[in-house]
Amino acid sequence: MNWLVKAYRLTTVSLFSAGLLLTSGCEDPNAIGVELPGTAPANTQYRDLPVTASTLLQDSLQTLKANSILVGNIRDNNLGINTIARGYFNLAITLPNLPFALSDSLPAKFTNPQLDSVVTYLSYNQLYGNTTQLAHFDLYNLQQRIGDREVYTSSTTLPLGEAIGTNLVSSLTRTRKTRVKVASGGATDTSTVVTQVADPSLRLVLHKPAQSSSFATALFEQLKNSNFNQAALDAFWKGLAVVPSAGFTGTMVGLGYNPSAVTSQVLVYYRVPSDPETPTKKKWRSYSIFLGTSLSAGNAGAARYFTQITPDLSGAGAFARLTDDSKEVTAAEANGVTYMQNGVGLGTKLVIPGLEDLRKESGLAINRAELIIPVKGYSNLLFTSPLQAYLYEINSHNRVLQRTVGITPIKRLVQADGENQQSQRAHSSNAPNSEATVTYYDLGANNKYYSVVITSYIQAYLYNQLGGELPAGLLLSPSLDLPTSIEASLPLNLNRAVLDGNNIKLRIYYSNLR
Incomplete structure (x- = not known):
């Protein structure tokens, strides 16, 4: 290997003058590690190598279990690159920081549970492009799970199974109600008030009474089995793919842990007509299936996930040849x-290029580069x-x-x-x-x-x-x-x-x- 040889400029200056020329500001002579010119046998010089x-x-950028998972479709008008991103998730019935499965909310615990709705919540920590338009996404089952030992990068894809929800719509400006303490001068004042706060999460409704889903119905039947566990979930639901719907463009969402948002999960809502805890009225309950982005990224026990990123450079002029x-x-x-x-x-x-010429010179001591x-x-x-x-x-x-x-x-x-x-x-x-x-x-x-x-x-x-x-x-x-x-x-x-x-x-x- 050789760096291409090119002429370079050599200028001898005092250390004080060299410090003035540094873009990052003046430096103490001791920080560079040389004496002032004229006070030592070796003079300090500098070269700007072009x-x-x-x-x-x-x-093939690494995207497995990154701090975000990108989903959406956005065009860079400056470069002419159109980027489509899809998210792939494994699913879990519990979070790594909980020592037990959430069996207390399993529908099988109750008599005659009745499905109401299924909603996928996806918290996000990044937004690009048009953040005021409605986001449209499709949800797919996967034909195979994200393996525990396989390599997954931005160019990896997994075969999709059945579509379990198409053209599901969510606002990117959602809010939710929360109760906060009223600011007052009294140390013992515990007054609170309900207020609206931003909820940075997608809310994709998969099933509701007026919008039935055969997949959601089949999932609920699984939850009515008292033997339901992680293995049963993996056998029934290999994994989840989140894909931008056809025609949805102009927005990219970075899904990931956000303490201000609802936990990323598939939430199954159901009711129990005769609840032993409240026998005189219907009781609403829910069961959660979690995504790996439920936790702050880097948690070794979180379910695996990755992003597939497809940049289209066909309209990017000279950059189109970057195949x-x-x-x-x-x-x-x-x-x-x-x-x-x-x-x-x-x-x-x-x-x-100038580095190859420096290699030919003997007696050089590099003080700073x-x-x-x-x-x-x-x-x-x-x-x-x-x-x-x-x-x-x-x-x-x-x-x-x-x-x-x-x-x-x-x-x-x-x-x-x-x-x-x-x-x-x-x-x-x-x-x-x-x-x-x-x-x-x-x-x-x-x-x-x-x-x-x-x-x-x-x-x-x-x-x-x-x-x-x-x-x-x-x-x-x-x-x-x-x-x-x-x-x-x-x-x-x-x-x-x-x-x-x-x-x-x-x-x-x-x-x-x-």
Whole structure:
């Protein structure tokens, strides 16, 4: 592998002047780790190495048990990409933090229970696009469960079974009543009042007296069996798929845990004509079947779920050729910009030609290396900019390189400054993450950029200490991809950044020790 050779600019300045030139502000000389020029045998110099940037489309992003599950259909008018997302869920009759199944509400406990309605509640924590229109979704049974050992990504699909509800409608501005304490000056005042609060959840009615469902009726018959348990549920209902209805477009919903919303569940309402607790009147009861997003993401015991994401680039101009990750669109072909976007899978490829020339120089001590990535001003209306991103090492075919940690193959991520660049700690309670985080800075409407210090990485690159094949470039992506064995509540959204591809640079401060 070779970085393409290109001329670079060399300027010798004092440390004080170099600090003024840093986009991120002035630095203390001790923070860079060199003496002031003229006070030591080695002078401090800096180089701005230009970066060649282009846009790639990553496939198979990890979406299993992420912090959200995307469902909907939305078009990015800026890029011309239409994105459809579908959610797949396993189901559970209890939550992992409860030590028992909710058998006390099982209809089989009572004599002659009568089905009233079945409602699917889906809490959400993200909305994109038109949030005032009604949302339309179809619900499907799955032909097979989401397996406990299989790999599921954004490109995975599962075969659908029967449609159990079509064109089910929900408002995205729902409210619910709640009782809150009245603010008063008295410490002993316990007065309360009923008020309306936002309820960020979809309410999809599957069955009601005037709208019968054969699936809901069959489900209720299962619940009338006193032997009903998780195995019986899995045999009858393999899983749930939530799919945007035909013709529904303009909105994307990020389903996920939200403490302000109703728990994500399928709620079966029924009545008992002769309830032993209240024998003189009918008693309304309910039984819950839970989705994995009922809990905060990352709960190891929650039922599995994932998102399938299908971006349609046919109307995206030059980007339409991004049919696989070997293709790319240069900044020159896209009016000087490149993109990165979570969910859809857009990333920016960075090639730094001047690094190969630095490798040929002896006696260099790298004091600081900072990658500076400007954001195109006034470029995001529909989507929010990602607050952070990551750097993957890629080969000349744009494939992410891998290394084996223990017995697990892991995609090669640039590690944080000071970390061993040949290692990678996974996300867990006893092994915190070690990857370098590219941070977003917002200093005004036309002054936004991403930046990351990668001094240790550049040193390892120059001295051939990366352990394995040298990369042909780096991939900047807001999507963190860890081994599928680590269900780590990874973020999933549609956050997107438009980058100034012509002005990305790597600024290196170094000393020549010869």
